[in-house]
Amino acid sequence: xxxxxxxxxxxxxxxxxxxxxxxxxxxxxxxxxxxxxxxxxxxxxxxxxxxxxxxxxxxxxxxxxxxxxxxxxxxxxxxxxxxxxxxxxxxxxxxxxxxxxxxxxxxxxxxxxxxxxxxxxxxxxxxxxxxxxxxxxxxxxxxxxxxxxxxxxxx
Numbered sequence: 320x321x322x323x324x325x326x327x328x329x330x331x332x333x334x335x336x337x338x339x340x341x342x343x344x345x346x347x348x349x350x351x352x353x354x355x356x357x358x359x360x361x362x363x364x365x366x367x368x369x370x371x372x373x374x375x376x377x378x379x380x381x382x383x384x385x386x387x388x389x390x391x392x393x394x395x396x397x398x399x400x401x402x403x404x405x406x407x408x409x410x411x412x413x414x415x416x417x418x419x420x421x422x423x424x425x426x427x428x429x430x431x432x433x434x435x436x437x438x439x440x441x442x443x444x445x446x447x448x449x450x451x452x453x454x455x456x457x458x459x460x461x462x463x464x465x466x467x468x469x470x471x472x473x474x
Contacts, residue, residue: 327437333360336420336427336437341372343422348453349382350419352431358392360431370395373402383456385410387463406460413456421449 327335337357340347357366370393373380381404393399408415420427424446429437 322442324441325439327439328435330360330433332437333429333431333435334365336429336439337361337369339425339439340420340422340427341369341376341378343376343378345377346379346381346422348421348450349380350415350417350453350456351382351384352415352418360433367393367395370398370402374398378402379404381453381457382406383408383413383415383453383460385413385415405463406457407463408456408460412459419449421446421453 327333337360357369360366361369372378374395374397380402383406385408387407418429418431424441424443426440426442426445426449427438428440429435
């Protein structure tokens with residue numbers, strides 16, 4: 320795909336960019352603001368269908384978060400073990416204010432709110448640069464303790 324920027328808004332836009340992320344080949348890197356944001360953005364049924372697609376397509380997710388503790392958020396068997404790899408980064412080191420996804424040659428930035436905006440930027444150069452930033456932060460982040468249903472905590 321040629322370089323381009325697409326814009327969307329609201330819950331319809333959030334659903335669109337989320338479904339577009341199912342095109343990822345292998346892995347999605349996420350700077351996340353709202354853990355289990357699929358549950359906050361969509362119906363439980365929609366969120367679980369999307370999670371099932373990640374499993375079916377064998378897409379892995381590595382996620383950096385400022386949240387040290389999370390309640391269980393999915394009933395999809397094995398989702399957390401097969402898909403998710405989460406690390407905590409203190410907001411004193413990096414405060415994550417915008418949800419950002421990096422996959423293939425795409426960088427998606429959005430606000431996980433019903434009236435939020437969404438940008439999809441198709442650029443290999445930008446995606447490569449964002450991957451480098453993600454990896455730099457990933458190496459400094461802490462691994463949470465992961466419990467049943469995706470419950471996590473930093474000890």
